[in-house]
Amino acid sequence: MILTDEIRAQEAQGLTYQTAGVNIDAGEELVRRIKPMVRKTFDERVLTDIGGFGGLFDARFPGMTAPVLVSSTDGVGTKIKVAIEANRHDTVGEDLVNHCVNDILVCGARPLFFLDYFACGKLDVEIGESIISGFVRGCQNNGCALIGGETAEMPGMYAENDYDLAGTIVGVVERDRMFRREAVAEGDILIGLPSSGLHTNGYSLARRALLSQYTIDSKPELLGGLTIADALLKVHRSYLKPIMHLIETFQPGRDIHALSHITGGGIVGNTSRVLQEGLDLAIDWNAWQRPAIFRLIQDAGMVPEDDMRRTFNLGIGLILLVPPSTATAVEQSLRSCGEEPVRMGAVVRK
Amino acid sequence: MILTDEIRAQEAQGLTYQTAGVNIDAGEELVRRIKPMVRKTFDERVLTDIGGFGGLFDARFPGMTAPVLVSSTDGVGTKIKVAIEANRHDTVGEDLVNHCVNDILVCGARPLFFLDYFACGKLDVEIGESIISGFVRGCQNNGCALIGGETAEMPGMYAENDYDLAGTIVGVVERDRMFRREAVAEGDILIGLPSSGLHTNGYSLARRALLSQYTIDSKPELLGGLTIADALLKVHRSYLKPIMHLIETFQPGRDIHALSHITGGGIVGNTSRVLQEGLDLAIDWNAWQRPAIFRLIQDAGMVPEDDMRRTFNLGIGLILLVPPSTATAVEQSLRSCGEEPVRMGAVVRK
DSSP: OOOOHHHHHHHTTOOOTTTTTOOHHHHHHHHHHHHHHHHTTOOTTBOOOTTSSSEEEEOOOTTOSSEEEEEEEEEOTTHHHHHHHHTOOSSHHHHHHHHHHHHHHTTTOEEEEEEEEEEESSOOHHHHHHHHHHHHHHHHHTTOEEEEEEEEEOBTTBOTTOEEEEEEEEEEEEGGGSOOGGGOOTTOEEEEEEOSSSTTSOHHHHHHHHTTTOOTTOOOGGGTTOOHHHHHTOOOOOOHHHHHHHHHHSOBTTTBOEEEEOOTTHHHHHHGGGOOTTEEEEEOTTSSOOOHHHHHHHHHHTOOHHHHHHHOOTTEEEEEEEOHHHHHHHHHHHHHTTOOOEEEEEEEEO | OOOOHHHHHHHTTOOOTTTTTOOHHHHHHHHHHHHHHHHTTOOTTBOOOTTSSSEEEEOOOTTOSSEEEEEEEEEOTTHHHHHHHHTOOSSHHHHHHHHHHHHHHTTTOEEEEEEEEEEESSOOHHHHHHHHHHHHHHHHHTTOEEEEEEEEEOBTTBOTTOEEEEEEEEEEEEGGGSOOGGGOOTTOEEEEEEOSSSTTSOHHHHHHHHTTTOOTTOOOGGGTTOOHHHHHTOOOOOOHHHHHHHHHHSOBTTTBOEEEEOOTTHHHHHHGGGOOTTEEEEEOTTSSOOOHHHHHHHHHHTOOHHHHHHHOOTTEEEEEEEOHHHHHHHHHHHHHTTOOOEEEEEEEEO
16 A cells, blocks of 8 residues: 555544555445446346345246256456556456356356455445446346445555456256266267457466567557457357257257366366266367467467467367267257357267 | 576476466365365265366255345455464465355355355465365354365466455345344344454454554563464354354344344444434443453554444444344343353434
8 A cells, every 4th residue: 555645644643444545435435336237137036135244046946846056256367467457447347257157057057146256455436336347247148146246455465456356156057957077978079169269267378478579559460450458358258148049959968968168277178177087088179260369379478389278268168068969950059049169079088 | 476597497498377377286286185175064965076167056945935045255354464474374264254154144044155266376285275274164164065166376466475365155044034124123122242353354454553563473461462463363253053043942033133244344334234214223332341452453553433433343243133022032042052142232213
């Protein structure tokens, strides 16, 4: 915290929470501003108004016989640093919601509600409002309620302009409509869905590589008019719509065995998590064109191909593991809702 | 991040995720170490092993007719800084679980599962394991499952030895067994339950005040042999046991109107949240003895009494708002499970 003369003068009179760097009024002002936005994400299943101690959600799931709650917590990593450097704060919240949605979607679950954690060095109400607007947009797009959250002002932990975000999602799935890694078998086809960019992984490496040669505002020719910030801040895609569309037609766990969300660890690291002992992945790395941003990072940082593969999604954000008998029908169904699926390999015996 | 000669030499060969400050191996080692601990928090309602993308929890609630999910997200604020300075990392996780438990307990909910977020500048596996052990103990003591979590290494955002924690809890309550702020009425008695210390609020002010006069290892006479670190790191109490005991005998919303968890904003700030328009609190500030740590902070920082009251719990961690007709019976019930309830005021008309 930077001590202004005004604060020093106050401190001569005794320390207060405000002079110690925590502004309760700013926190209350932020809550006032976001209330109407947040309320837009509510439906009749939300049994509370915000401002209470806990968020309330109706846990009767009519029509379900064995509902299973699926939950996940995540952050956006150092993508935050790019948002801060570029002074664009309204999309990282959306990144985080979409990331969490995908994490439970790979079990077959649809989102119910989301809670955010926002910690900063010094609470700026405008920036806070902008960040929360991203959470709200993400929740609205995915049909889930922003049911709770915490804003923490932590002077001395975060630099004055820095902040971190975490989010938790809770969704629900019928027990016999879950994707199941036990179903994955030799011969399964890997069908990839395109990512929008880095999504939320590999930013420490990407920033290190790119910012040694470019600034955040540079427009390298490879990016076709986009700045580095534009390319790095592209919003993490939510795959809710295409996957929910598939689930209407196909039986999860039988027609589509499993899904893999490509986050930290890359295509192999994440997809290996749904393989049983003795199985392996044969990836055709030339089956799709990598988005330009990955080439730019690799060239700028002279990053070895192995590190590219275990750090980034390289243009594939979600992978479906599908038996050969249904692969073509699944691809057609995906195309019918505007997706461009990529056949990118198969499950093989080790 | 500090660049060692070894890393510089590696970078001449090209950037990798590791040289950019993210150690995937350390992350995987941490997961390996915590797996057996975390599994101890599971029961038959947890339908997953850790390592999947989402945590799975059985959402059939036998015996309940209208189950309501109650959720809350929180952090431990700059209490983290004390843990880091004192190099004691095994209790802040427990603080966070207990804090979250209390936040949903004030609706009448018992905890089901918890998810943690742990972000650091540089991942130290030993420290990470110590932190997670606190989450595990907290979850075990409160009968909830540590069903998911995220560990994020964020060089450049956190200083190398710094970290932050956030946690999310989900619990359940029968709809007609909830505490209800609508029930709170003029004449309700305020019954306070003792806190163990600062719990998790006011640390920015406390550190600023105390560390200007003492070190973390000082033993001021007022603390009767405890160091500053001992006093500041006392674990946030969970009120699960006494409140669940009460709920067995008394009808929430009728015999006990509402509860208030005393966090940021202090006794008045938090308890006002359960008051309807036109009602106010008459607090008898002399009804209990403040723990010595609060006097120490006030004296060291010359903190005005108003700021003490709106920043700290001052020795009261949870308040019950109870109609006069049941107050004595509620107090007896609390004493029967070892509590020392404090009659500390009443609800009055404004």
